[in-house]
Amino acid sequence: MVSERDSDFAVTGLVLAGGRASRMGGQDKGLIAIAGQPMVGHVLARLRPQVRELLINANRNEADYAGFGAPVVADRMPEFPGPLAGMASGLAAATTPWVVTAPCDSPLVPRDLVARLQLALQADAGDLAVVESAGRLQPVFALLPVRLLGDLEAYLAAGERKIDRWFGRHRMAIADFSDCPEAFINVNTPEERDALEHRLHNEESGADRA
Template sequence: MTKNKVAGVVLAGGLARRMQQQDKGLVLFKNREMISYAIAAMQPLVDQLLINANRNIDQYQQFGFPVISDQTDSFDGPLAGVLAAMEVVDAEILLVTPCDSPLLESKHLLQLLNERAAKQADIAVAFDGERLHPVFLALKTDLQGSLKQYLQQGERKIDRWLKQHQMVTVDFSQEPDLFLNINTLSELQALQDREHE
């Protein structure tokens, strides 16, 4: 593990049941695959970038970054993708973002990195003033053992795992919109329409 290095993973490993199981990272948002926004936000900040996906691997590989899959085929939730990344990265810090929040920008991810470092916390997690957004994270990769154990126990809930560690919440209450995420085809259409105005 290399000190001070930052790796990033974009989570695209879900089944997108609310989108008729289309692949959320690959649906088009304003003429680009939805995952491309997360990649663009993350790329300037990281030494190593990974895509976490469990299907359509060939298509995800075309973005030019290694594609890693969950270690189980049971779709154990976003933490399974975080663990898969921790197992392969060579970095002290892992930045995590989902594939379906196209309004997110580098500056927001940078805030996660900076506030974790400033407080020397295990984890920095995004907060919109009302609730946590637990798939927007900067965390230490040495939490790998803890995460592995948590998942092996059959636990899935992210918040509960985060709270076991020294965590800082990063306040984005001035820009709660940045967490808009797209779960259905009608949400996709609505956000595209809004952004075109």
């Protein structure tokens, strides 16, 4: 939990881009463009002002991801074992005590994600904090302490993969984002990509007219 000593604790932003993206025909989702920029670029741009440093978890196209100016860390386990493996790699690579995670396919990441996760962590005296929106947990949007790396590695080594089950092993604070559920839209299909592209285009057109 957060103490007075680390009330201004530093955070690393970790973008999770290590999945197979099977519903996108195997395309690397983070590199698919929306509104003129790859999705990972949108996520990085929104996280950058909120954190001390950035990392990208990716298991392919490493050179392309490195072009966004953040170190790339791969899963340390084979066969795309899921987001917990990416989180473990990020915790191992971070030089700050805390890591905030967000997926590469959610380009509308809240600009106050870290601040609200920190507030929830402090209010609930949590070990970690997770977003809740639209009545359900959004477990890939989380604030995690590096000190839990050993526990996470042991959990993965035992063959466990369920992210909510690992969170449940610790005191979990909930950050309520019910006021902005659309911030956690993720793109899993070409149709969802097209719909979000249309929405962003309309928003930009509206801003230009304002």
